[in-house]
Amino acid sequence: MSRIQKAAVTAGFTYVQFGLAILTGIVLVPLTLHYLGARSWGLWLATGELLGYAGMADLGVLGVLPWMIAEADGRNDRAAMRRLIGHGVWLGGGLAAVYAGVALLLWSVLPSVLRFTEADRLLVGAPFAFLVAVNAIGHPFRVFRAAIGGLQDAFFNGALSIAHSILTLAITIGLLINGYGLYALAVAAGLPPFITFAASIARLRRIAPDVMTGWSRPSLAEARHLLTNGAGTWLAAIGWQMLAATSAIVITYLGHPEWVPIYSCTAKLSQVTMQLSWVTPDSALVALAQLYGERRSVERLREVVLMMLRLHLLLSGAALCGLLAFNPAFVARWVGLEFFGGRSLNALMAVGVVLYSLSHGFITTASVLGNRLRVGVAGLVNGIAQIALALVFGNWWGLNGIAVAGLLASLATSIPAGVLLLRPATELTARHLARDLLTPWLTRAGLLVVLAATAGAFHRTIDLMLSAAIAAAISLAYLWHMRPLYVGLPLDARVALWLVRAGLMPPTSSAGGAPATGALDRL
Numbered sequence: 001m002s003r004i005q006k007a008a009v010t011a012g013f014t015y016v017q018f019g020l021a022i023l024t025g026i027v028l029v030p031l032t033l034h035y036l037g038a039r040s041w042g043l044w045l046a047t048g049e050l051l052g053y054a055g056m057a058d059l060g061v062l063g064v065l066p067w068m069i070a071e072a073d074g075r076n077d078r079a080a081m082r083r084l085i086g087h088g089v090w091l092g093g094g095l096a097a098v099y100a101g102v103a104l105l106l107w108s109v110l111p112s113v114l115r116f117t118e119a120d121r122l123l124v125g126a127p128f129a130f131l132v133a134v135n136a137i138g139h140p141f142r143v144f145r146a147a148i149g150g151l152q153d154a155f156f157n158g159a160l161s162i163a164h165s166i167l168t169l170a171i172t173i174g175l176l177i178n179g180y181g182l183y184a185l186a187v188a189a190g191l192p193p194f195i196t197f198a199a200s201i202a203r204l205r206r207i208a209p210d211v212m213t214g215w216s217r218p219s220l221a222e223a224r225h226l227l228t229n230g231a232g233t234w235l236a237a238i239g240w241q242m243l244a245a246t247s248a249i250v251i252t253y254l255g256h257p258e259w260v261p262i263y264s265c266t267a268k269l270s271q272v273t274m275q276l277s278w279v280t281p282d283s284a285l286v287a288l289a290q291l292y293g294e295r296r297s298v299e300r301l302r303e304v305v306l307m308m309l310r311l312h313l314l315l316s317g318a319a320l321c322g323l324l325a326f327n328p329a330f331v332a333r334w335v336g337l338e339f340f341g342g343r344s345l346n347a348l349m350a351v352g353v354v355l356y357s358l359s360h361g362f363i364t365t366a367s368v369l370g371n372r373l374r375v376g377v378a379g380l381v382n383g384i385a386q387i388a389l390a391l392v393f394g395n396w397w398g399l400n401g402i403a404v405a406g407l408l409a410s411l412a413t414s415i416p417a418g419v420l421l422l423r424p425a426t427e428l429t430a431r432h433l434a435r436d437l438l439t440p441w442l443t444r445a446g447l448l449v450v451l452a453a454t455a456g457a458f459h460r461t462i463d464l465m466l467s468a469a470i471a472a473a474i475s476l477a478y479l480w481h482m483r484p485l486y487v488g489l490p491l492d493a494r495v496a497l498w499l500v501r502a503g504l505m506p507p508t509s510s511a512g513g514a515p516a517t518g519a520l521d522r523l
Contacts, residue, residue, distance in 0.1 A: 020166065022272055024168075028172060029335060030335055032185075038261045041260075042258060042260035043120055043124055044124060044185060047128055049246060051132070054099055054102045054106060058142075061088060065226075067289040068150070068226075069084055069146070078211060081147075081208075085215070089140050090223075092139050093140040100132055113253065114249065114253055115255065127186035131186045134190035141194075145196060147211070148160075148203060151207070163195070164193070164196050247260075250391060251399070263345075263399050265331055266339070266342075269331075270323050277315035277318075277357050278312070281311040288308070288368050291304065305426050305428065306428070306436055311489060313438075314441070316354045316358070317449075317478065317482070321448055321449060321471070321474050322475045323452075324453045324456045325452040325471035326456070326470075327346050327456070328459035328467075329459040329464050333464045345399050346456070355407055359410045362419060362421075363375055363379060366418050369422065375421055382417075383409075389408055389409055390405035440485055441485065444481050444482055452471070455467075455471065455474065
């Protein structure tokens with residue numbers, strides 16, 4: 001199976017997983033609100049963001065490990081792969097204690113800062129402690145799941161992710177209905193990963209038994225190598241955590257934990273569609289790492305990076321149109337109009353899907369191409385700027401101010417930094433970006449975005465099905481209008497052939513009538 005086929009399989013499974021996530025959210029959010037109430041759920045969401053920061057205690061090792069294994073695989077260096085996995089397990093065991101310590105430290109400090117009452121502490125404390133304990137125990141075993149990703153075992157990894165999602169849903173529903181309260185959410189988050197860890201270990205023993213034996217004793221040099229590479233990813237992850245998973249903390253700090261479900265429900269569809277728009281380009285990151293490991297031409301790298309950025313822009317633009325037209329009616333009918341933050345907040349979140357997707361594309365490709373520490377610093381600066389702006393603008397403009405803060409932070413930090421950090425490896429210039437990426441998209445998307453926003457303004461007067469039909473029509477019009485930009489994308493040959501037959505992409509091959517499928521098809 002070629003690299004692009006593996007990327008396509010990975011993307012396909014991820015889309016199925018996100019489909020399950022959408023259905024899960026539709027079912028679980030009203031159920032959770034019913035059994036827990038808005039305040040209790042808001043407190044748990046804020047507490048969960050504390051755990052997200054504690055999860056940064058892995059120092060980026062797990063984030064960078066799949067790329068490093070992919071680079072070693074591209075060089076056919078099995079000894080390096082053994083060293084990476086073995087040292088990853090050793091480091092994971094040590095960092096588990098750091099994770100638990102950070103989590104307990106945050107719990108001892110932040111509830112007072114967030115103005116938790118004594119009843120709030122009693123409600124959240126025990127489920128929080130349970131989740132910390134199981135996450136710490138499982139920390140070193142995450143290395144094996146990362147290794148599966150680095151080896152691009154696409155079918156197995158995809159099936160495992162889907163099984164994980166189904167199990168999480170079943171546990172949550174079962175325990176909520178039976179009255180376990182916040183323990184239902186804690187157990188559902190903590191236990192299913194152990195099944196995926198066990199399955200990953202068994203799979204590695206089958207497909208790559210040589211990398212599961214002969215691990216050397218931990219050495220300072222190899223540990224430093226892993227930590228140095230992970231440092232950039234770690235800093236970037238902290239920055240992204242600040243950007244994407246601090247809203248509940250800020251809102252609670254401002255004294256309105258009951259606003260957290262409003263922000264969360266309004267943002268639910270935008271968060272899901274943003275992640276969906278990342279799936280296809282992100283599925284090629286491991287292949288990009290392998291290509292970079294081969295140390296071939298700069299032109300080839302630049303072409304691949306530009307195609308991945310164009311995919312981010314095209315897919316997030318479709319999400320933008322759908323969110324503007326459909327999300328107001330969806331949230332109002334899903335959980336009630338009282339949990340919809342308004343059309344202005346929805347518009348800011350929809351624009352954020354495009355802006356954050358573009359930022360994500362710049363940052364991840366720059367990180368894969370070796371600028372990990374600088375990328376991490378840029379991500380950290382972005383996160384700090386977002387929190388500072390959110391505290392100021394949130395105090396002035398409420399929920400809208402918090403959404404604006406993230407947009408301004410990305411425009412000022414991560415996007416320009418990503419452009420600069422891609423230049424050494426790809427010789428990418430502002431001219432390339434304007435000519436090949438931004439200008440063609442902006443000239444074609446503008447009118448459809450305005451049309452989608454106009455349709456969303458009538459969410460109180462049209463029913464959900466009509467709103468969905470209008471949003472689908474606008475999104476299909478967007479896909480049709482963007483068809484000249486599909487040429488040269490990193491698509492599987494069968495997908496490209498389907499696009500040609502649907503009239504969405506012209507045949508460009510001079511032989512055999514098969515369409516050219518872009519840069520990644522030549523990996």
